[in-house]
Amino acid sequence: xxxxxxxxxxxxxxxxxxxxxxxxxxxxxxxxxxxxxxxxxxxxxxxxxxxxxxxxxxxxxxxxxxxxxxxxxxxxxxxxxxxxxxxxxxxxxxxxxxxxxxxxxxxxxxxxxxxxxxxxxxxxxxxxxxxxxxxxxxxxxxxxxxxxxxxxxxxxxxxxxxxxxxxxxxxxxxxxxxxxxxxxxxxxxxxxxxxxxxxxxxxxxxxxxxxxxxxxxxxxxxxxxxxxxxxxxxxxxxxxxxxxxxxxxxxxxxxxxxxxxxxxxx
Amino acid sequence: xxxxxxxxxxxxxxxxxxxxxxxxxxxxxxxxxxxxxxxxxxxxxxxxxxxxxxxxxxxxxxxxxxxxxxxxxxxxxxxxxxxxxxxxxxxxxxxxxxxxxxxxxxxxxxxxxxxxxxxxxxxxxxxxxxxxxxxxxxxxxxxxxxxxxxxxxxxxxxxxxxxxxxxxxxxxxxxxxxxxxxxxxxxxxxxxxxxxxxxxxxxxxxxxxxxxxxxxxxxxxxxxxxxxxxxxxxxxxxxxxxxxxxxxxxxxxxxxxxxxxxxxxxxxxxxxxxxxxxxxxxxxx
Numbered sequence: 001x002x003x004x005x006x007x008x009x010x011x012x013x014x015x016x017x018x019x020x021x022x023x024x025x026x027x028x029x030x031x032x033x034x035x036x037x038x039x040x041x042x043x044x045x046x047x048x049x050x051x052x053x054x055x056x057x058x059x060x061x062x063x064x065x066x067x068x069x070x071x072x073x074x075x076x077x078x079x080x081x082x083x084x085x086x087x088x089x090x091x092x093x094x095x096x097x098x099x100x101x102x103x104x105x106x107x108x109x110x111x112x113x114x115x116x117x118x119x120x121x122x123x124x125x126x127x128x129x130x131x132x133x134x135x136x137x138x139x140x141x142x143x144x145x146x147x148x149x150x151x152x153x154x155x156x157x158x159x160x161x162x163x164x165x166x167x168x169x170x171x172x173x174x175x176x177x178x179x180x181x182x183x184x185x186x187x188x189x190x191x192x193x194x195x196x197x198x199x200x201x202x203x204x205x206x207x208x209x210x211x212x213x214x215x216x217x218x219x220x221x222x223x224x225x226x227x228x229x230x231x232x233x234x235x236x237x238x239x240x241x242x243x244x245x246x247x248x249x250x251x252x253x254x255x256x257x258x259x260x261x262x263x264x265x266x
Numbered sequence: 267x268x269x270x271x272x273x274x275x276x277x278x279x280x281x282x283x284x285x286x287x288x289x290x291x292x293x294x295x296x297x298x299x300x301x302x303x304x305x306x307x308x309x310x311x312x313x314x315x316x317x318x319x320x321x322x323x324x325x326x327x328x329x330x331x332x333x334x335x336x337x338x339x340x341x342x343x344x345x346x347x348x349x350x351x352x353x354x355x356x357x358x359x360x361x362x363x364x365x366x367x368x369x370x371x372x373x374x375x376x377x378x379x380x381x382x383x384x385x386x387x388x389x390x391x392x393x394x395x396x397x398x399x400x401x402x403x404x405x406x407x408x409x410x411x412x413x414x415x416x417x418x419x420x421x422x423x424x425x426x427x428x429x430x431x432x433x434x435x436x437x438x439x440x441x442x443x444x445x446x447x448x449x450x451x452x453x454x455x456x457x458x459x460x461x462x463x464x465x466x467x468x469x470x471x472x473x474x475x476x477x478x479x480x481x482x483x484x485x486x487x488x489x490x491x492x493x494x495x496x497x498x499x500x501x502x503x504x505x506x507x508x509x510x511x512x513x514x515x516x517x518x519x520x521x522x523x524x525x526x527x528x529x530x531x532x533x534x535x536x537x538x539x540x541x542x543x544x545x546x547x548x549x550x551x
Contacts, residue, residue, distance in 0.1 A: 113492025
């Protein structure tokens with residue numbers, strides 16, 4: 001953008017480095033200490049071991065939490081993509097006040113502080129007599145990630161423009177045929193990208209979940225409970241594994257969302 | 267626009283409309299409405315009394331605890347916004363000036379923490395804070411300080427530090443986007459007319475990136491004020507924030523109607539901040 005002097009460049013790089021140390025530095029502590037023995041609350045730096053991981057493998061609650069997280073993540077992503085597509089198709093099907101209101105409402109659970117989204121659902125479930133369970137968690141997550149998938153699909157549909165669909169209809173295709181042969185193939189890559197991002201968001205969602213969860217806890221809730229109880233070596237092992245998974249998910253998301261040429265051309 | 271030829275009687279458009287209005291109505295509008303209504307109910311012998319009253323709001327305005335805590339929390343979140351912008355601006359500026367692969371990698375490094383588990387990040391930061399924490403011990407060990415700093419003890423300071431680290435990426439991105447939108451021709455013109463780099467920055471780049479700064483501030487403030495996990499984890503005994511008080515109404519205090527009323531107030535503040543932010547942003551564009 002600008003031509004930067006050498007001094008300016010050095011100063012900026014230094015400031016940037018500080019920020020990245022603050023962002024990533026703290027994460028190194030649990031990762032590194034997960035590979036050492038811990039005695040009396042102190043890391044024994046001369047005793048490398050995998051005992052934290054062994055303790056983790058024996059923690060049955062964790063495995064259940066991982067399973068729950070996966071169930072919730074996949075269900076919420078799947079539901080959000082289907083509902084998001086339907087809503088986007090309706091929104092792009094014309095202009096009306098009702099459509100604008102719908103458009104606005106869909107973003108609310110994502111934009112409002114999570115405590116409000118969570119409390120609304122909590123109170124709603126209580127008043128309708130729905131007990132807190134995995135289903136209520138899936139509902140909360142679906143609403144949270146719906147805004148994102150809906151938004152992405154609307155953007156894609158708008159960039160497609162009406163001519164393709166008009167052509168299909170003029171040639172005598174039924175709405176179902178247009179959907180199957182024109183719209184869905186054009187949406188495919190968008191749906192995959194939105195799906196990965198939705199799953200990542202659901203995987204991490206804590207504040208809404210904390211309010212609507214019953215006894216079937218997801219991984220972040222399990223972690224939260226473990227951390228509040230105090231220090232345990234298996235937390236570090238779990239943190240390391242989750243961070244590893246996140247990084248893999250990020251790499252996959254980047255590969256999918258950015259067209260292959262932009263990565264190669266640089 | 268879509269399905270223009272679907273005028274022959276088909277179920278499809280009606281199905282679409284049904285889902286499009288049904289789902290948001292049932293799962294977003296209705297819960298929100300019941301939440302707002304709950305703020306006007308009150309608790310009686312552990313049960314919710316559904317007679318509407320302003321009792322919760324009167325308690326909020328008359329009790330000596332809530333308004334000071336809300337004020338303190340707002341100041342805290344404002345400080346977090348200021349700090350994230352202060353530290354985030356240089357990163358965004360560098361990002362806007364890089365090209366090709368370097369820019370790609372730096373942008374990725376800003377984005378990755380956003381997808382990392384929030385709770386894990388808090389846990390990691392907590393593990394280095396504290397009076398006897400790693401940060402203090404490290405500073406003592408290298409001899410920079412000779413007494414543990416109280417800056418890192420678990421109280422509101424720790425909340426401030428933790429929130430700043432957590433929310434920096436949310437400040438970097440809008441500033442970066444606003445820097446990207448500045449037309450190159452303006453900078454070239456300024457340079458051609460003999461302005462130094464510093465002058466161009468002060469008179470062209472900085473004013474034109476103000477909308478990005480404002481939206482960064484709004485973003486960070488809104489995220490910080492709604493957070494109850496961070497103060498709960500690193501706030502210790504004294505680090506009370508408004509979000510934490512709300513959350514306690516659903517746990518230890520177990521007063522849902524009052525919690526709903528407090529959250530409504532939080533919601534009003536959030537909406538007000540977003541509106542002021544929008545106003546300022548458009549004034550600068």
